[in-house]
Amino acid sequence: MSPVLVITLKDLRQRVRDRSAIVLGFVAPLGIAALMSFAFQGTERFHMTIGVVDRDHGALATAFTNFLHSSDLQKIVTVRAMTDDASATQKVKDRALDAAIVVPPGFSQAVTGAGATSLQVLTDTDRQLAGEVTQSLATSFVSQVNADRLSVATAIAAGAPSGRLSELSDAATKLRVPVAAVNLPIGARPLKAVSYFAPAMAIFFLLFTVGFTARSVFSEQRDGMFDRIAAAPVRAGSLLLGKVLSVFVYGVVSLGTVLIVTSVFFGAYWGNPLAAAAICVTMVIAVVALTAMVVVLARTERQAEGYAAVVVFGLALLGGNFVSISAAPPLLRRLALLTPNGWALRGFVDLTTGATGAGVVIRPVVAILVFSAVVGGFAAARARRWAAP
Numbered sequence: 001m002s003p004v005l006v007i008t009l010k011d012l013r014q015r016v017r018d019r020s021a022i023v024l025g026f027v028a029p030l031g032i033a034a035l036m037s038f039a040f041q042g043t044e045r046f047h048m049t050i051g052v053v054d055r056d057h058g059a060l061a062t063a064f065t066n067f068l069h070s071s072d073l074q075k076i077v078t079v080r081a082m083t084d085d086a087s088a089t090q091k092v093k094d095r096a097l098d099a100a101i102v103v104p105p106g107f108s109q110a111v112t113g114a115g116a117t118s119l120q121v122l123t124d125t126d127r128q129l130a131g132e133v134t135q136s137l138a139t140s141f142v143s144q145v146n147a148d149r150l151s152v153a154t155a156i157a158a159g160a161p162s163g164r165l166s167e168l169s170d171a172a173t174k175l176r177v178p179v180a181a182v183n184l185p186i187g188a189r190p191l192k193a194v195s196y197f198a199p200a201m202a203i204f205f206l207l208f209t210v211g212f213t214a215r216s217v218f219s220e221q222r223d224g225m226f227d228r229i230a231a232a233p234v235r236a237g238s239l240l241l242g243k244v245l246s247v248f249v250y251g252v253v254s255l256g257t258v259l260i261v262t263s264v265f266f267g268a269y270w271g272n273p274l275a276a277a278a279i280c281v282t283m284v285i286a287v288v289a290l291t292a293m294v295v296v297l298a299r300t301e302r303q304a305e306g307y308a309a310v311v312v313f314g315l316a317l318l319g320g321n322f323v324s325i326s327a328a329p330p331l332l333r334r335l336a337l338l339t340p341n342g343w344a345l346r347g348f349v350d351l352t353t354g355a356t357g358a359g360v361v362i363r364p365v366v367a368i369l370v371f372s373a374v375v376g377g378f379a380a381a382r383a384r385r386w387a388a389p
Contacts (some may be wrong), residue, residue, distance in 0.1 A: 005273075007242025008249065013218070015250055015317055021212060025254035030204040030261055032081070037194040037266040047075070048130045050137075050279050051082040051091055051100035051122075058108025064119075064141055086181045092122050097376045098130035099123045101138055118142075189269070198268040198325060202258040204312075204321040206251050211308030213247050214294045217299035238339040243295070244288045251284035260331035271351020279347045282368040289372040294378035329330040343367040 017023040050068065054061050067148055068079045080097065082088040088100035102120035118139045123131030155246030259276060262268035270276040298304035316322060316330070319341035325333055326349075336342030 004245065005236045005240045008239065010361060011213075011246035012249060013242060014216070017245070017326050021250070024205045024208045025250060026257055028197070029205045029254075029258045031069045032201045032372035033194055033198040033258065033262045033266055033268065035260075036197040037268075046129070046133075047078070048086065048098035049078045049080060050125075050134055050347040051080050051088045051097040053082045053085055053100065053102040055085075055105050056103045056107040059357045060108035060145065061289040064103060067141055076133075077137075080169075085122075088221060091123055092124050094128075099134035101134065110228075113291070119280055121141070132280050160275075189352065191349060191353050192267065192269065194262065194266050194268045195270070195352045196345075196349065198258060198266070199255075199270065200345055202255050203319075203344060204316050205314060206254055206284070206342070207290075207312040208293045208308075209247055209251060209287055209301055210294055210311055211305055213243055213291045214298060215301055217243060217295050218298070218304055222301070244292050247291050248286050249286050251381070255280040255284065260382050269352050270348060275351055276348065278361055278365055279344050279351075279368075281370070282365050283340060283344045286372045286375070288306040289376035289379060292383075293362065293375050296379050315341050318342065320345050335366070340368045340371045343371075 052065060052068065053067065063080070065081075067073075070079060074161075082091065087104055088097065088102065091097040092100050100122040102122065104118070104120065107119070119142060121135050121138050123134060228356070228360040229327075253371075259270055259280065263270060294304055294307045294311060294325060298307055318335050319325070319339040320328065320336055321341060325336045325342060325345065328336070336346075347361065350360045
């Protein structure tokens with residue numbers, strides 16, 4: 001059997017027997033993916049409860065209540081009628097309501113120009129999103145009311161009889177603002193938290209393989225394995241090649257397991273399986289190159305641990321494994337494109353949200369391979385010096 005294959009199988013057997021390798025490669029990423037799935041369960045579909053205090057009891061107040069009960073809002077808003085301002089305010093404070101709206105007396109007369117009044121929105125500072133949505137709904141309705149009022153005033157100014165004010169007001173309430181912003185779906189899928197953090201955590205813990213492998217090299221050197229190899233007809237380069245090959249096999253199995261388990265049990269979506277597999281394989285190649293670089297750079301086991309820690313946490317922080325890079329400042333988003341994990345996560349996000357086209361896969365794959373070639377080339381250049389006695 002080839003010495004490289006013997007070393008590879010020996011390393012894989014050691015990993016299977018080593019609990020830390022099993023935890024880092026399988027248990028930890030799956031555990032965090034499960035936590036993310038449970039933590040964000042039910043929160044990715046926004047819904048809120050709004051209380052309405054009707055102190056006007058007029059036609060316009062009724063129209064506003066019907067607006068909140070409309071079919072367009074049923075999926076995101078539940079409306080509860082409240083008796084007075086104090087009870088509505090207390091319900092918001094107690095978080096029984098996400099927000100509340102008070103319709104003041106005389107609100108229905110506003111469209112006729114009889115007076116000016118405003119809807120009152122009661123919100124909780126701890127529920128900023130619900131408050132903003134409620135304010136937006138109130139503003140949308142008020143904008144329509146103001147447009148109706150303006151149309152009545154324009155008709156009167158143009159010579160319409162003032163005695164027809166009630167008729168004009170009724171006609172105005174049937175009008176709609178001619179220009180509006182409309183949400184037009186383009187077929188994109190929403191990005192679920194578990195669909196982002198499943199690959200993010202799988203890649204993060206895969207990076208720990210760099211330190212694990214580097215430490216094992218120096219441990220075996222300390223135990224005399226290098227001396228035994230030197231006495232055998234085996235070149236020292238075979239040891240390094242066997243090590244990195246074991247990293248490749250371990251990495252592919254780890255990412256593949258996380259992909260399958262999170263998809264089946266936690267509802268994660270990684271996109272097209274072949275495209276996701278291509279990104280996974282190239283990401284493992286990058287980890288192999290990083291492992292080889294750390295091994296040939298370090299002179300002691302402690303140095304290897306230090307270099308590996310810098311690699312793991314540096315790449316994780318820059319690449320967006322902990323926080324979605326889309327929410328990061330522009331500079332950090334540009335720096336993420338210098339990391340293989342940043343490109344991998346970008347590819348997974350595109351696949352998850354339904355992006356199409358060959359470039360969705362080709363760009364991250366090529367970028368990761370270029371990174372691997374640069375790092376691997378550096379490691380190869382240093383390998384001869386590393387292998388020298």
